[in-house]
Amino acid sequence: MTAAAAPTSGTLDAERRYHDACRAALAAMVDGADEQVVIGENASASGADAEVLGYQLRSRAKGLRELPQAPSFFGRLDFGAGGEHAGQRYYVGRLRISEHPAAPPLVVDWRAPVSRAFYQAGATDPQGVDVRRRFGWAPGSVGDSADLTSLEDERLGAGEAGGGSRILAGEIERPRVGPMRDIAATIQPEQDDLVRAEVAASVCVQGAPGTGKTAVGLHRAAYLLYTFPQRVQRGGLLVLGPNRTFLSYISAVLPALGETGVRQSTVEELVAHGEVRAYDDEAAAAVKHDVRMAEVLRRALYARVRTGPVDPGDAVAVPEGAYRWRVPAGELRRIVDGVRAEGLPYAVGRERVRSRIVAYLQVQAERRAWPVNAAWVQKIGRARSVKDFVDAVWPRVRPQEVVAQLLSDERELRVAAEGVLEESERRALLWAKPPRSYKSAKWSAADLVLLDEVAGLLAHPESYGHIVVDEAQDLSPMQARAIARRAEFGSLTVLGDLAQGTTPWAARSWRELLGHLGKPEAAVVPLTTGFRVPAAVVALANQVLDQIDVDVPSARSLRGDGELRVERVGDVVVGAVDAVRRALAYEGSIGVIAAEADVDAVREALAAAGVAAAGPDDLGARVTVLAAGVAKGLEYDHVVAVEPAAIAEAGTRGLQRLYVVLTRAVSRLDVVHARALPFARA
Incomplete structure (x- = not known):
């Protein structure tokens, strides 16, 4: 049977029966884990050993109970006569399933060494695999065997490449509503190489839109936790995202892969040395995020140390x-x-x-x-x-004292910044109305980064075993230093796209940013082949990319499907409502993305037209209206981009923000505009 051949009903029935056996074994594993907790609590051991044993057993039981309901496997490998796995058959799924810990597994974990052939084997290099089978499950299946609707075989041992997997293509292109799904069933060879990189190696992924860089980073985290549990769990694993909306969007991926208890945070939460109650103007924020502030703060702190002659x-x-x-x-x-x-x-x-x-x-x-x-x-x-x-x-000091005094005292700032900052930059830093003491200071988000720098000079923070940093191109040098302090004895997976840098201090070079992150030796690996964004949408976005001053390769897409509609209208709000009405005739999520100033008008017009629309935090909504500034990292089946010229003009790096907006669509894109487009249009 090749990938194009239809399976017989008998073949599907046999696989459904096998799946029933896997589900029963998984239920027994969950019950057994709960029973082990009870036994462990009654075990005779020293206090410390009992505590460790109890924690391990409870964690395993909790993780198994919290597994999302899903099919037990998505692939099968039948090995040929030669090699290490000669004559063996393995089902591949998100979790190892066995009837007994010592028994051969019914399903092997996708992260196990033998599973790598599922992602890497091909007709020219079968890696001992005779037949690779993919299983097609009904969308949204919670693991009922009746939901197994199709299967495809690739006879790699016979050199048959097949005509491409319909199951694989269907899973990649499936409409999306709600949080991000895992891609364990669809990992491509170049993605698999990144996922399975050495634990000590720091990797930077320059990923064009739709290339799956976020999913790669999360699957690498799951792989490291599985393959190097003691080393990674001892230091802990941290996932950093640009905002809470994004973290909510990706929150279901690791639990679906069997990994719970991983900390997910924003950089602002990571350096939360106080509450944000003040806001900087652009000039002050730019100086505070500049790497030169590290030297200014170091001088300000160590100026308190009295060296030289002692009376x-x-x-x-x-x-x-x-x-x-x-x-x-x-x-x-x-x-x-x-x-x-x-x-x-x-x-x-x-x-x-x-x-x-x-x-x-x-x-x-x-x-x-x-x-x-x-x-x-x-x-x-x-x-x-x-x-x-x-x-x-050598007086005792708090970070808040150092930063508050520096930003309040013109003389101290001048001494600490001598030869480092210009006079205009020092003026931008000084508080117009200094607080009575550091205890009453109102801190901005950038101030918290300065506080963290001083805290790092006072004492090293706890280091993580591995940190995944997504949308890293938007990090400032000072934010990157905060991350570096927590990765001193661990490794990093850095994910981003220089073309999508939208902050005033966004990186223009990965090498420079990796230096600030403390991993200048990290390999920079480009992902340019998109699996999520259709070719017509990528072609349009590349016209914007041509006008952005960054050195990144153009994206390309393997998808020939999808729709693009660029329409000039008299009123963009009315045009957006019409576009949403058209989109509602299709399956999937709809994202209406506009400049911040236009969001309320679009939402009100949709409500007047009887269309219920939610904000970006409601991940299950059919229609979402959001500002361009919060669209990064999110995906919608259908995107309505409202007035690109207004998006491009709203703040610094407007073209980068527009590039982000145009690449959020995974099926269809409507561009609604009344003004001239800020990019070429053939």
Whole structure:
């Protein structure tokens, strides 16, 4: 049977019966996991061991119970006579299913080494596979065996390439309503290479629209958790997205792949050292996000450290009985200068000064045969004179104190920024009305990034085992540094498209951004073949791309389907309503995307026409109206782009924002305009 041949009813019935057996085995696995929790809670073990065992068992039971209901498998591999898996048959699914832990699996996990052949094998390189079978399931199936509607075989061992998989194409092109789905059944070879990259390797994916870069990043996270559980879980895995709407959109992918408990956050939430209660103008925000602020903040912090000559009266004397232990001023100067030169985190340096003073006194005590033990060392370290000296030369400080004083005090800012910032930039930074103290300061979103920089100078934050950073092209250098501090001992998967950079500080070079992220050696891999966006839509978007000053390859699409309609109208709001009415005749989601200033008018016109429309956070809505600035990362089957000229003129990087809008459509795109289009149109 080739990919084009229809299966017999007997073949489908046999596969449905096998699926019933898999579902029964999975239900038994869930029950068994719950039973293991009960047994584990009654097990005799040390407190620490029992706690670890209990956590592991509860986590596994919870993960199995929370698995979304879905078909148990989507593929099958029949291996030929030679090789490691000679004569074996494996069903491939999102989760390993077995009747007993020691028994051969009924279904192998898509991340298992043997499953790689499902994605990589071809007629010219069958990798030992005789037949690859794909299963077609009814849209939205929760795993009822009756939903298995079709199957296709590719006889790779016989060198038959087939005419292309209808099941694969149908799954890729299936209309979308609600959150993003996983792509475990449709991963392409170049995507699979990225998913299975080494755990220690940091990878940057320059992905054109519709190439699946977000899905690749999430599947790489799931792969690393499966393949290197101890290494990745020990440090934790973090997924960073541009906003909460985007994170909601992708939130179902990892649970569908059997991975729960992964932290998903925005950069703003990651650096939340306070509440955002103020807003910067464009000039101030641009300076605060500039990488030069790292040096200004470092100077401002370490200006508090008193180095150089120490007054003779500063000698430390610690009384103990009738004797006084002393550290002369010259020795104190050498201690402080020596620690300062080591470049330690500020808080570590402060304690290092204290410990070296104590060590100096300890040597004196031991020479006098004084009884020295841990309690003595602790007592000397807490002595008033030692504490007073350390506070005087290396004071305790909070990030909020440093940043608030820097932005309030013109003199301090001038000293810290000397040779780094221009006078106009310093004026942009200064608060017009300084707060009485740092406790009453109102912080902007950019201020929180500055606070995080200072916090990182005080002490290193906890590092993650792996971080997935999506829409990374919009990161500022200072935001990238915040991420780098948390990936110091881990790796990164960086996802983005330079052509979709819409912030004032968006990256123009991956190499430069990767340097700020602390991974300058990361490989930059382009994905240019789109599977989601039709060719006609990509061709139109490429006309905008030609006008954007970034060095990225043009996108191309494998999809010849889809529709594009560009219509000039007298009133764009009326035209948008007409376009939505036409779109409602088709299946799937509809996104109406306009410039921020036009969103309310479009929503009101749709309501007057009797069309219910939701905002971007309602992921299950049939019709969504949203501003161009929040469209990034989202997809709709049908997009109505309202007045491209207004989108292009709204703020900096307007053409990039328009490029994003035009590439949100995965089936049909209507461009409604009353003004001239800001790009060429043949």
